[in-house]
Amino acid sequence: MEPALDLEKLSSTAGVKSYYIVKHDGSLVGAKAEAATEITQFLALSGLNGEAICSLLGHSRFNHMILSRQSKESILIFPVEGHFLAIMKEPGAATADLIPSIRELINGSKAKTMD
């Protein structure tokens, strides 16, 4: 089942250029922009490898992953209800500001699911 994220709010969050929600098998369940299969597969694989590192460090899940790029269009990956949410950041946005905004949205969706 697709995570109960407020996609409209996510889409309009300052600093979000585009987003992708992918299942653990790499299939796309939601996106703001078109994505090649290679990209969605890579996002899922990165998330799964992130979880593998968590388990090596004695934890069950990671908070987020940042793939920093020279172009400043960094990619942020968050685990969300059995899926991975990947955010393509606007080049001018600050990663440190964007992460709490996205985290707040994810926590809001969790609260909605529990209601």
Next chain:
Amino acid sequence: MEMILEDIKCMPGVACVFCFDTRTGIVAKIANPQFSDSTLSSVGRTLAKIFSGGKQLFADLKSVQLSVDQWSTFILWITGTLYLTIIHEQSLNPNLLSMTLAQASKDLKAALAAPAAELATPPIAKPDNDSEKVRQALMSGPYPRVLAAMENALAKVMGPMASIVFKDTLEKWIESIDEPNRKTLEKFAQMLSSEIGDPEKIQAYEQMIAPIFGAK
């Protein structure tokens, strides 16, 4: 190299810093005792896997950072198959980290380029033209058919992620061999099996590719 790592380790909040080579493992490290070599090696290898997969899609990829509870792990590509990896507390000043790593990366590149450097430089398995020779050989004879069958079998057990895993593992395998033959192909099959992770799926994969080797 140790001195460069010392400079990073002395930042408050850095628990571990190590240079990781995807072919030879940990080249140098300074770590708190809570991190075993085997844990660090697995963390380094997994981060390098994320980085190399990302680099294929985003050529300007600089680093990968993973935030886990109180820790953050960070990997930065230095050169060739060498990466700098750090495990630090979340409280570490990101600007201090970023500037220190930029400098460390420059220093490491310079040190590796210096002919008389007293470095634990990872041994180079073989020149690039050997890999090129292997690539050429793989384009003829039974190899295209065999590799396609191995990739198809992998897709059946791993789903859509198989193509990325296959390409990534194929590159590592090509770099590690002198020539493709039955023995080295079996090594490639083992490398792919170890990427699957699930014992039942590994068994299914090995059953699927057994006839390929039998028929070759």
